[in-house]
Amino acid sequence: xxxxxxxxxxxxxxxxxxxxxxxxxxxxxxxxxxxxxxxPMSVNRKMKGPVTxxxxxxxxxxxxxxxRSKQFYINFTGFPFPLGPFLNRRTIRTEAxxxxxxxxxxxQALGFSSVSTNIRMTVIKLKSGGLWVxxxxxxxxxxxxxxxxxxxxVEYIVLPTFAYEHKIFVGPFSRxxxxxxxxxAPRQWSWPLNLPLEFFGIFRAKTIKDGDLSTPWAxxxxxxxxSSPEVGIGPYVExxxxxxxxxxxxxxxxVIFVPRKPPSSISSQSLLASAKNGLAxxxxxxxxxxxxxxxxxxxxxxxxxxERMVLQILFLGPSNLLExxxxxxxxxxxxxxxxxxxxxxxxxxPEKVRDWIDEIASDWRFKRIIPAHFEAPVNAGRSEFLAxxxxxxxxxxxxxxxxxxxxxxxxxxxxGKAASYxxxxxxxxxxxxxxxxxxxxxxxxxxxxxxxx
Numbered sequence: 047x048x049x050x051x052x053x054x055x056x057x058x059x060x061x062x063x064x065x066x067x068x069x070x071x072x073x074x075x076x077x078x079x080x081x082x083x084x085x086p087m088s089v090n091r092k093m094k095g096p097v098t099x100x101x102x103x104x105x106x107x108x109x110x111x112x113x114r115s116k117q118f119y120i121n122f123t124g125f126p127f128p129l130g131p132f133l134n135r136r137t138i139r140t141e142a143x144x145x146x147x148x149x150x151x152x153x154q155a156l157g158f159s160s161v162s163t164n165i166r167m168t169v170i171k172l173k174s175g176g177l178w179v180x181x182x183x184x185x186x187x188x189x190x191x192x193x194x195x196x197x198x199x200v201e202y203i204v205l206p207t208f209a210y211e212h213k214i215f216v217g218p219f220s221r222x223x224x225x226x227x228x229x230x231a232p233r234q235w236s237w238p239l240n241l242p243l244e245f246f247g248i249f250r251a252k253t254i255k256d257g258d259l260s261t262p263w264a265x266x267x268x269x270x271x272x273s274s275p276e277v278g279i280g281p282y283v284e285x286x287x288x289x290x291x292x293x294x295x296x297x298x299x300x301v302i303f304v305p306r307k308p309p310s311s312i313s314s315q316s317l318l319a320s321a322k323n324g325l326a327x328x329x330x331x332x333x334x335x336x337x338x339x340x341x342x343x344x345x346x347x348x349x350x351x352x353e354r355m356v357l358q359i360l361f362l363g364p365s366n367l368l369e370x371x372x373x374x375x376x377x378x379x380x381x382x383x384x385x386x387x388x389x390x391x392x393x394x395x396p397e398k399v400r401d402w403i404d405e406i407a408s409d410w411r412f413k414r415i416i417p418a419h420f421e422a423p424v425n426a427g428r429s430e431f432l433a434x435x436x437x438x439x440x441x442x443x444x445x446x447x448x449x450x451x452x453x454x455x456x457x458x459x460x461x462g463k464a465a466s467y468x469x470x471x472x473x474x475x476x477x478x479x480x481x482x483x484x485x486x487x488x489x490x491x492x493x494x495x496x497x498x499x
Contacts, residue, residue: 130155217247363475
């Protein structure tokens with residue numbers, strides 16, 4: 047998730063988040079409230095914080111027999127750190143919309159650190175009876191078995207972003223379903239070498255276009271492309287999709303909902319490793335004495351490991367890993383834009399992002415959101431979605447407010463949280479990194495990206 051933001055900006059990766067791309071062996075099998083809202087519109091400028099929403103209760107979760115031989119997957123790619131787990135990836139399938147949408151989750155470890163998150167593939171059953179696959183995950187035997195149990199052929203495989211963590215699996219996944227068409231977000235690029243998609247095992251891919259009504263799924267699924275200017279070493283590209291029949295919005299990294307409890311796809315071993323008081327905890331302990339007590343496997347210990355993971359993913363260097371509870375409470379159970387994406391990407395192209403989210407809110411009447419990381423589906427509509435981007439108004443100022451906010455947006459602003467929902471102490475590392483990149487000319491402070499009329 048946050049890896050995409052880092053890749054856009056860092057000429058050299060100084061963090062544990064791996065996003066730059068290296069070529070994959072294309073022959074290998076182991077490669078790794080509802081009121082009409084017009085456009086343009088704006089969120090109420092007084093809305094500074096996120097709206098509290100809930101994760102949807104899903105109908106059915108399916109886990110296989112736990113045969114580790116079916117979870118085997120070799121992955122040693124990634125620079126400077128590979129994406130784990132390196133040998134085994136457990137897959138969990140959850141039915142998000144009965145008979146229509148399923149979510150497949152695996153653990154994703156960040157380099158050699160003790161930090162993990164979940165990565166999500168979403169599968170939609172089309173009226174044709176075929177399957178539309180969004181952001182493929184590692185095609186282990188277990189994963190393929192769970193797909194085949196749906197009893198429908200895979201017709202389309204979609205890469206909705208440029209980001210390495212999602213791109214890496216498209217090639218090997220598509221080889222499991224050779225009859226499926228592969229579609230990719232525009233302006234694909236890689237670093238440190240800008241290599242063509244064929245080096246990633248992705249062949250004969252078609253490019254997704256903004257609002258294209260000629261796609262084979264256009265009657266059921268619409269798309270809107272966010273394609274920013276080069277704000278660093280490359281553009282930020284993400285495609286949002288809307289499944290009309292179920293009123294579901296699919297995004298990759300645009301918004302997230304951090305659950306209070308860790309996702310079931312993250313192993314207990316990873317949680318316990320994160321709960322251990324290692325070097326990172328000692329550095330980020332605010333000068334307090336760090337105990338060297340052994341880690342005991344308890345629910346509280348696992349919860350501490352999860353809270354530490356979340357803060358490191360969102361902030362890179364949070365202010366206090368020894369006692370993460372307070373900061374974690376401010377970031378969880380809310381629909382938000384990730385601090386790292388907000389700081390290193392969206393704040394650079396506020397006009398471009400504003401146009402994108404206003405089009406999404408204006409044209410699509412969604413009632414749930416499925417991101418590619420953390421919790422999903424999230425019970426949230428247009429008001430909650432726009433509220434998560436309230437920070438854009440501070441960046442854009444009065445001149446970009448084209449009409450008064452709707453009553454639903456005004457109501458949302460009243461229900462919003464305080465402006466400090468990103469804890470200032472935790473934001474210091476990100477802010478310092480951003481200032482450094484601007485000072486050395488690696489990125490601009492802001493770039494417009496909007497086409498003037």
